[in-house]
Amino acid sequence: MPPFVETILFIFSLIVIGYGAAAFGLLKAQTGEGLSNFVVSVALPLLLFRTLLAADFGEGLPWGLWSAYFVGVAVTWTLGHITIRRTFGRDARAGVVAGVTASFANLVLLGLPLIAGIYGPEGLLLLSLIISIHLVVLMAVSMLLFEWALHRDGVAVASPGVVGFTKTFVSQLLSNPLIVGILVGLIGQLVGLELPNIATRLVDSMADIAAPLALFAMGMSLRNFGLAGHLVPAAALTLLKLMLMPAVVLVAALLLDLPPLTAQVAVVGAAMPAGVNAWLIANKFNTGQRLASTAMTMSTPLAVFSTLFWVWVVSIVFGS
Template sequence: MLASLFVVLPVFGLIGLGYLARGTRLLRESTGEGLSDFVFVLAVPCLLFRTLAKADIPPTQPWGYWIAYFSGLAVVWVLAMLIAGRCFARKGPELVVSGFAAAQSNTVFVGVPMILKAYGDAGAVPLGLLLAVHLPVTMTVATLLAEGRSASIAMLLRRLFAHPIIIGILLGSAVRPFQAQVPQPFWTLIDLLAGAAVPCALISLGIAMRRYGLESGLALPAVLSALKLGLHPLLVYGLAVHVFAMPAHWSGVAVLFAACPCGINAYLFAERYRQGVADASSAITLSTLLSLFTTAAWLTFLGVG
């Protein structure tokens, strides 16, 4: 339990720093919006670009591994949108934010240190595979859902190809075959921008928490947290262990990846569309707090705690 606390403590530290800085008026409200714009338009696209350009993806894909993880993700995403729409009257991009929050994992601050501590070097390959495709897949799906509801095909294509996230994904995929020939100063620049993504996003989230508080109440964030921390890893466990044949450390990595709290990118996405921000910020904070107990339980259940 103490180890789990140390893993998520930096998350709360940066969120709390943003909250405190806004509460003491060291930072303005507009600072949070500016930070989220910077992260969404520059830092996260650079992170995706670097991830896809340098990811070590094997030629033969572990389809059972992919299906186990992303089937669970899809079920949770759809359920979150259905519940948010029918029980909480959310609509449009707000629905997408609810689905995104329930399905997308906090990998950088929680997933990576927890999984590497649990499985060591043996978990590096399955973890790297998920890191390479997780955010590109979820960001692309969220963008398609948000942009595609009221747009024609031509308008949708224009919006997608002008979208910072999609641009980062496409450029990273294009550079991948010859990334070794790209000059090192260019990668240094990309690393600096990508490295700013998580801390700036968390401080921005803290500012938003000060602004919105629990404006959306606890009910919807609690539902999203339950789907993310409970149902998602349970579905992945069932598929990875009982349906598809894979080594125990592969299935364990997939389950722990799914068991991570709601990812910060749901908040960034909400800020971008100026809808569902209170839902996302509350779900991220609540699920991160609850993950102190749920991740410890999953680690124990998998026999690596």
């Protein structure tokens, strides 16, 4: 069995174990919520902090990596929006949710452990560089498009204005532990921060358990979300997420002539299933929650097969 196949099966098995623990009542739903909060608020921010603190930016900012990945985001978001509005006749707000769902990959809970397992520390750093702007960019775009959608659907409330929008956006960013971990790691790297031994051991102890706990907690959360209807449109968004987005990133990586490892991480990262942030954004704006929930639940198990496919494809195209 090729190593990457074993890694992918191992990672998705942890998700299944978490799902099973919730489904058979071995752990209460509150336990899953507590694990998820710990992972997102403590363990994963420390993992990102540690990774970026040790990063080497000798070659400058990864514009090629960001360009390839976000071309995939833009194309998939647009097609997801158009598909829901024109094919299924939904309003503009549902179209924004569809765009987010089709393009907002689960780079944190699933992407970090998977990329680290397949491509090692160098791959983990490359994915961390995508994550460092991923949430910022997609949150900003989703907030702007929802303002547009509210006016388009004729249900707009008073606009917060540029100052109000900026305050809300910055407040949400700085209250997100993942963003804080990224920022502190980048600042520490720039100023040459060296942690004392005791601090290093503390960070390592938390960061090292982030991956398995994230996968287990993700499995438990999938049990809570489930399939909430809208199966056909969710299936369309799942197809866009798992197949179109990585294909677009693959083409962009070839056109930009990205280094082999950079290209592989970008494509496999783009192949991750829809993340919970799509549901959180839908819930925040009180529209499309069931569509986002179903697409996330549907795309995650199917990602076992699509991830195997895309890892195999990039190993051939870019070399392994």
